[in-house]
Amino acid sequence: MLYANKLFLHAQQMEQIVLELRYAQKLTLMEVVLIIYKIYHLYNQFLIIQTLTSHDTYLNQFKFMCQNVLYFLQWLFYKIHLKKQLKKYYHSMIDGLIEIFNTALLQSVLVNSGGTACQTMVSKCADQTSTTCLYSVEGECVVVGTSCVRKTCDTAATDATRDDDSECSAYQQSCTVARLGACQARAACGAYKSSLQCKFNTSGGKCFWNPTNKTCVDLNCGNIEATTSYDTHNECVAVDSTLACTVRATNAAAVQGCMARGACASYTIEEQCKTNASNGVCVWNTNANLSSPACQDKSCTSAPTSTTTHNDCFAYYNTATVRCTVVATPSNSGGSPTLGGCQQTAACSSYIDKEQCQINANGEPCGWNGTQCADKACSTAPATTDYDDDTKCRAYLSNKCTVSDSGLGCVDIPATCETMTQKQCYYNKAGDPCYWTGTACITKSCDNAPDATATAEECNTYLAGFCEDFAFATDALCKQAISTCTTNGTNCVGITLCSETNTDGGCVNNIQNISSLQSIFNNPNTYLT
Incomplete structure (x- = not known):
């Protein structure tokens, strides 16, 4: 019965499409294309079901009906496309198509209640007995008393537990609660008199119950009651998780009622300044460089001027493409720059203070050499005792540096051990171990190993290095x-x-x-x- 019922429902959908065509005043080329697409979709559903059932007679009838609809629409498309006219061909073809559907539906079959055989589908539920009450051409049937009738919201059995919208819609999608224990067809939101009914309208749109005014309205920010229950941003947001509302404002103060969210810049008070229509974060900027406080999209420049470190700016705002660092304002007297506020990261060479000199716009490290910022390299390590040996320089930039010839600051590790000073003589650029002989740095090898290094194992130990x-x-x-x-x-x-x-x-x-x-x-x- 399952597959036969599905086929019947597909037939009903196709009949509805044809009826819409019959009563249409005019039809554009795009509308015809969309209708053909719908028919193709239903026909494909038929092909899927065909593989799952063996009701050959019904399948052949349904297939014939689908093909006739498809041929007609293709013909209609051809005429519209070539002749740019519809009227002279329209009504006679639609009438013929409806006849095809009526014939097919009157001959429709479904499995009987016992699941043992097929029976002819009757036109009306009333034409069936209580024992054969399943489906008719007019729709699904149910037994009420001893009669078989079409299933509607009114046929829902009176049940004291049926006391909310969800229980009635579970009985039939188009129903809502009417009173305790009964259901009724959905209506416009404004027609509902109870909060129990006030869930969805006839088209499935959400309704909202105003708790103070006791009215049901279509769910949108402007329809929410202007009462003390809705005079803050959070109260307006809590109305619905998918509805983007904020509180209203007049004369720089929050007032009762809600409004749809907009751009951050459109908000006039701090209470509204939370999120924009796209759910982006807004901030209330009170920095002194503005003529008056304003709501802005959160960015590096919206940070308070009291933010004085790179880390604080980076924590304030960063995305996959935007990173922030602290602003450094040059001193007019030649002193140290003044730090305050945030800016987007830029080229390392544009930074004028060590605190800024952390990363560039690409997120790559910068290096401060004591007076200038540049892309981090061995040469940017300050020539101080902070970098006066090989270990400190290797730690400065991922094992790429060694101490400079002067003993202060860092340089790139030389390609060969033989050009290194004693303080550099550990490993060359390729990672090969070096050894200081007392007068020169050499590349370790078994050939220049001490005389006591006689075996291959001893040579491997030698090449690995000495503790010293x-x-x-x-x-x-x-x-x-x-x-x-x-x-x-x-x-x-x-x-x-x-x-x-x-x-x-x-x-x-x-x-x-x-x-x-x-x-x-x-x-x-x-x-x-």
Whole structure:
């Protein structure tokens, strides 16, 4: 029965399209195209159902009906397109098409209530008995008492639990509650007298119940009652999650009632200035550079002038394409710039203060060399004691830098070990280990390994480096460089006995990998077990 009923409903939809054609005054070319599309859609639905049922007689009738509708509309399209006329062909063809539908529908069949055979579909529900009350040409049927009648809102059984719109619409989509236990057909919102009914109108549009005025209205911001129940932004927003409302304003003050949201700039009071019609954030800008407070779309420039750091500006507003940094205003007396407010990030070279000099417009890092900002590179590290060794320079820019020849500031790591100074002599640009011989820096290889390095394993250990090559002050960093190293507080050294370790940071594990405690200093000649 399921598939037969679906076919019948498709036939009804197609009949409705033809009836609309019959009573139309005129038809544009685009309307004809849309109608043909609808018919194609219904015909495709038929083809899907055809694969799921075996009611061959009904299927053939339905297929014939679909094809006739399709042929007619294609013919109609051809005539309109070539002749630009409709009247002279219109009514006779529509009449013929309706006859096709009537014939097909009168011959329609459906499965009987027992699901054992097919029966002819009758014209009216009243023509069926209570035991065969299923569908008729006029629609779905239900049993009321002992009679078979067409299903409507009025046929819903009286039930005290049926007391809201959802329960009646579950019975039939076009119904709402009429009174306790009964249903009625949906109407215009203004016709409803109860908040229980005030949900949807006949076309499915939402209704709204004004709680103070006790009236049902079409749901829109302007229809919400102008009472104390709706005199703030949040109260207007709470009316409906999809309705974009805010509070009304007159003479720079909020008044009762709601209005549709607009552009941030259209709001005149701070209470309205929350979100715009597109749900974008608005801010109430009171900065002194404005002639009067104003509502603006949130952006870098809407930040308070009291914002004085890059991080605060970045946290105030940033998107996938827009980032903010602090504004630096040059001093008229030649002093340090004044920081306050936010701006969009720009080229590193345009920044005039170290606080701005964090990232450029593309989100790439900037570097401050003490007087100027530039795209971050080894050369932007200040020539100070903050960058006076290889470790500090490597940390400055992702292992791309080493200390400069002068010992202050950073430079790009040289391509070869042989051009490095002693303070640079750790790894070349390719990551190959270097070694300081005492007078020069060389690239480590098995060929220049010490004489004691005789086996391949010893050579691999040599190439991995010596603990003393690394100037790390913690045990963890030294172990990261070479697993058998710890620190003496200044640079890395090989792990020995706990009793031989003379620094707090290096007193972690002994050469046998036995854990140590800081209390070992109280008993330096004892091994820990």
